[in-house]
Amino acid sequence: MRQKIVAGNWKMNTTLQDGIKLAQEVEKLASEVNNAAKVIVCTPFIHLTEVKKVLKKVSLGAQNCASEVSGAFTGEVSASMVKSTGAEYVILGHSERRSYYHEDDALLYKKVQLALANNLIPIFCIGELLAEREAGKHFDVVKSQLEKGIFSLSADDFKKIVLAYEPVWAIGTGKTATSAQAQEIHKFIRDTVAAKYGKAIADGVSILYGGSCKASNAKELFANPDVDGGLIGGASLVASDFLGIITAY
Numbered sequence: 132m133r134q135k136i137v138a139g140n141w142k143m144n145t146t147l148q149d150g151i152k153l154a155q156e157v158e159k160l161a162s163e164v165n166n167a168a169k170v171i172v173c174t175p176f177i178h179l180t181e182v183k184k185v186l187k188k189v190s191l192g193a194q195n196c197a198s199e200v201s202g203a204f205t206g207e208v209s210a211s212m213v214k215s216t217g218a219e220y221v222i223l224g225h226s227e228r229r230s231y232y233h234e235d236d237a238l239l240y241k242k243v244q245l246a247l248a249n250n251l252i253p254i255f256c257i258g259e260l261l262a263e264r265e266a267g268k269h270f271d272v273v274k275s276q277l278e279k280g281i282f283s284l285s286a287d288d289f290k291k292i293v294l295a296y297e298p299v300w301a302i303g304t305g306k307t308a309t310s311a312q313a314q315e316i317h318k319f320i321r322d323t324v325a326a327k328y329g330k331a332i333a334d335g336v337s338i339l340y341g342g343s344c345k346a347s348n349a350k351e352l353f354a355n356p357d358v359d360g361g362l363i364g365g366a367s368l369v370a371s372d373f374l375g376i377i378t379a380y
Contacts, residue, residue, distance in 0.1 A: 134337050135353075136293060136360035137377050138171040138254060139367025140194060140222060141178075150178040155185050156370035161377060162188045168360055168380040171220055172367065173254075176208050179216035192220030192254065195228060198241040210242075210249040221246050222362070224256040224280060226299045236279035243281055247288050254293045254362065255281055256341065257320070261300035269298075269316065274323050286328050294338045295362040296320060301342030302364065310351045313340050317357035346375025353379050 145153060154172060161170045173192035174182050183191050193216075197207035213221055223242050228234045239255075246253045257276040259269040273296070281292060296316055298308045308316070317338050325333035340352050341362030352358055360380075366372045 133335050133359055135168040135380055136171065136337050136339055137168045137363065137373075137380070138173060138192065138220070138222075138295075138339065138361070139363050139373055140173045140225070140341075141175065141368060142194070142227070142364060143175060144368055145175070145178070147177055147181060150174055151181055151185060153368065153370060154178075154182040154189070157373060158186050158189050160370055160374040164374070164378055166377055166380045168377060170377055173220065173222050176213075179213070179218050183217035190220065191216075191218045192222060193218050193251075194222045194225070196221050196223070196242055196246055196251070198238050198245070200245065210245040210251055213246075214249040214251055219252060220254055220293075221251045222254045222256065222295075224276070226256060226258055226297050226302060230299075236276065239280050240283060243284070243292070247284075247291060252291055252293060254295050254339070256295045256297050256362070258297035258299050258341075264298065264300055270319055273316065273320060277320070277323055277327075282327050286332060289324075289328055290332055290335060292336065294320060294324075294336060295341045296338060297341040297362070299342075303343070305343055307343040307348055307352075308340070310355060313352055313358055314355035317355065321357050344376065346372060346379070349376040349379035 171190045171192050193213045196210040224239045243253050257273045259272040263272050321333050337359040339360045339362045344361040345366045
């Protein structure tokens with residue numbers, strides 16, 4: 132059975148001190164519930180080492196890594212640096228990175244390869260813009276992002292990936308894909324993976340939903356057979372709200 136996952140993406144929020152406090156609250160609450168999902172918090176780079184010290188049940192992830200191994204790349208943080216903090220996961224291809232920082236499929240493939248080479252598990256994000264959804268191009272968009280971003284991986288490497296579907300039109304807007312819309316696109320993603328790598332690998336990959344998921348709609352979204360959890364933004368910044376999503380499992 133594939134793994135159920137609830138991952139919090141803090142984005143560019145919280146000072147180091149506030150981040151440590153939030154991590155402590157999440158760890159305490161997550162430790163008090165018996166749930167079926169793996170819980171992950173993905174923090175800003177400067178938080179990783181200190182937050183790792185307070186996490187036991189909860190796993191740690193970063194929000195990005197560099198596309199180069201090392202060298203004269205001022206301001207960048209390499210995959211090996213992320214790994215050295217004790218992080219296990221790294222978010223790659225988030226819609227905000229694609230949009231604001233113009234990260235394309237070729238660059239993201241390099242990042243995925245470096246993450247895997249450093250024993251980090253990529254949470255690889257795919258998803259369409261509102262105009263693409265309204266034009267009926269959402270299937271084409273996510274298929275292209277898969278094919279150009281990670282389908283050059285070997286089957287053994289692909290099995291290490293977590294996918295996250297982000298309807299970009301639902302991130303930070305308060306809009307959410309309906310349960311039926313989420314299931315439809317998640318099934319399409321799984322079928323696309325099956326066509327490339329086979330049914331066994333497709334059945335084993337976790338596909339998370341990331342688009343204004345909150346405690347009030349998590350249970351309905353997670354009840355879909357092809358939705359394996361969530362990549363949570365704003366609701367992960369309040370421990371009690373995040374707990375409400377975790378306990379949907």
